[in-house]
Amino acid sequence: MNNAFAATYNDVQSIELYAKISAIVKQSPEALRKFYCLGGYDYHDDMEVPNVKLFDSNSNYKESNTPRDLQFDEKRIMHIMNVNSFEGDLYSTDTQQPATRLTGVWFLPSFINHSCSPNSSRLVVGEAMFIIASRDIAEKEEITISYIDGMFPLKIREEKLAAMGYGFHCQCRRCEAERSVQSELKEYSSQYHELYENAALEVQGAVTSTVHTHIENCPACTELSAVYDGILGKLNSLSSLTNLEKQWILGGYSSAFLAKWLVCGYASGFSPPSDFATPQALQLVEAMKATVPGMLRTLSFATMLATAAQKDKNQVFALVHRLIQLALDECIRVYGKQKFDVVSKLMEQSAEFVPFF
Template identity: 25%
Template sequence: MASSWAISHAGSRGLLARANGRRLAVAVAAKRNVHKAPPNNKPRVARLELDNERLYTDAAYLPPPGAGPITLVKAPGGGRAILATANIAPGEVVMVSSPVAFQTAPVGTDLRPEQLLQALDAAQLSDAGSHRISLLYDGTVGSTSQVVPLDQFFNAEAHVKKAAAKAKAAAKGFGAKPVAAREPALATCRGFGDKQADSSVSQPPSADTIMQGGAAAPGRSTVANSNSRRLEAVVKFNAYGHEHRDLAACEARQEDDSAYVGLWPEYALLNHSCAPNTSATLVGDRLVIRASRAIERGSDVTVSYLQEMAMTPAQRRRQYLSGAYGFTCMCNRCKLEDSQPEAVKQRVQSIHETVSSQEWQARTQAAYSSKDARLLRQMQEDAKALTDALEKDMDEAKVGPEVQPWLRASAYSAYFLQALGSDVGKKDQLAVPRSLLPYVAIVAPASDVHLLLTLEVLLRAAEQAKDSKETESATRACILAATLRYGNMSQGLLTKILDAIIKRDSYMGIFTVARPASRSTAAAATSEAVSKAAAA
């Protein structure tokens, strides 16, 4: 990465010092107020607290699995859902899940669920791991029909031992009630209510079926001896992976980055939403799930299965989810788009199809790679023509201002290209990345793109506005995005996390894209700005 873009550790600490000292302290105090013991006439709410300083600095530390104020319930219309049993504050830990299977590969490798299945076939799982797998959704209606306490997941080993002891006592005639032939089935509820059940997939076997071990050592089970077709379905519907880990967490913990795929049973229980209220961060082999928005008591706790397709129209999102997970999404965002006038919906879809076409992709790549002013100007004008048409359609249809950002988020690719064309090859403009932030924050808070855009706005504000309200506002927005993703942090850890992100090539919210040469004067201007902030 060009040194002109970098902010030194001391420099970034100076930039954030004032905002941390004033506003982050207020945020931390407010968060602590959320965790105050309730009045004596109300039960105390169990919260899952993590040592963030250790979590992001000690590579040997893995947080224990556990759940915050959530419960698993039967959802209206069928299936199940994870609900909040108390108000959950933004940035608060919802759960920590450990994998029953986990595989890594060099960065950029497209690891597929099938590869995880091969690893499972050759592995020996603990009885607890087998029990957790036995409770997951496999594509059948039967696998979503029963609800068990979350304790059976997070404390599976104790549950299995207790069940085994009970069965042994019953066999000896000690008066214990006979144990049912199979454990209640539990599903991931991926798209409950619109599940496309596959009758060719067998019904969930009991934990004992999956735990058949043959010659396996006591307390272990050979996965190959389980129902292989069901296991294949479980992995297909519940595996989760990415082409790279959380880059800031890796840098802070001094871990190597890698592609990964794994099976985290508790995480798999979370239903999908195209505008989720949680985000997941991989730390070691643990998935740490935090609230990315305020979650009210009784609300669904959701996650997105979309990743890169989060900023696409409802039709494209549903097409992907139906093919990958077998359900038609009816989340609030999808229903909001469904309720819009037909002309507006068709415009959003048309924009996506146009920008996604091979012709547009080739033109965009040529314009950005060459930095040719004529090509960039043409790209900007063409993209602006698309966004202007959408704006006109929304005005004519009298789409409310509270709905418009959601529609722009679904047509994000055009707004992004318009911003890109107006930015590349020119002196960095603060308004360009800031114009994209509302659409990302409303759909994917705490995502990579959200955090990268807030950081880019902060860097540009420090360079241009220096010690001003613009810099203070940008600092607050960046701290908020980092807190949503990583939780409350000390000033030192916050600086370390942001420095780790700055070290990676990124531009306009996208990792691995080289920053433009126009940032050649950024370092000097930023140093001056942070010096003034530190002095203040």
């Protein structure tokens, strides 16, 4: 889906995007009408329910009714942009070129509803957005994406959705399952909430430091690791949850495992490999794939695990093979079907991404 409203930006502001959108809709009543069909903070009662063909550039669709006389409203434009803009990496077709940051508004993807366990992912190449099936989708099943980074526990996901001003309380299956055991997980959720920011700083320090950072100097990462172990034990005792629901919860706490794993890995060069390519790490990759399939973070983690496992001469072949298959599959979920040499290059590049942020 090509986008006339895409623009590169820095992370401090998106003024360039607003200026570009304003210039387009001021010159084109049709573009303004399309833009006003998107949801904003306070304009739901005044929203038009359009025919989807209105947004198809290849369609000859013509409205039988005369469009309303719409006026440019700076506040409304900004609200719609804030609620509907997508942010992410803009990838070039040249795999040698690094990704740049981009924010933009794509009309049709803006109508896709949110789920904390979506069945689709999105990829931006140039100014086109691709919606990719990140798992098998049943006939008549609604296409969903995640509006936020869904690899967090329930409390943080709720805070992120509220902060973005989407105006809804997520009631997807994953959220409802987690709410059903909220009292049992409250202690771990609170600890995670308190420790995450400090752990993120410790991981960032370990990644960027010119000297090795030892885990003894990363108390938040160490405590988060204990939280993960506690969650793992608690989930094993909750008979009310299905295996998939347990994976969803485990995926949400993935950073609690990854914090210590990454700090120790960067300090040791992920050696010996047997300390890192473990059955517990494999269990987490599978949980992350089940929770929010099609994430670069999961691809990076799976690739790093597969690389470590291949270096371990004593590693069980079945584990090595499983990790490679998981990494290959996740690469397809992130980037869509590609030639094998392209997939190999993308997997290699993914290992440069820190699977925590």
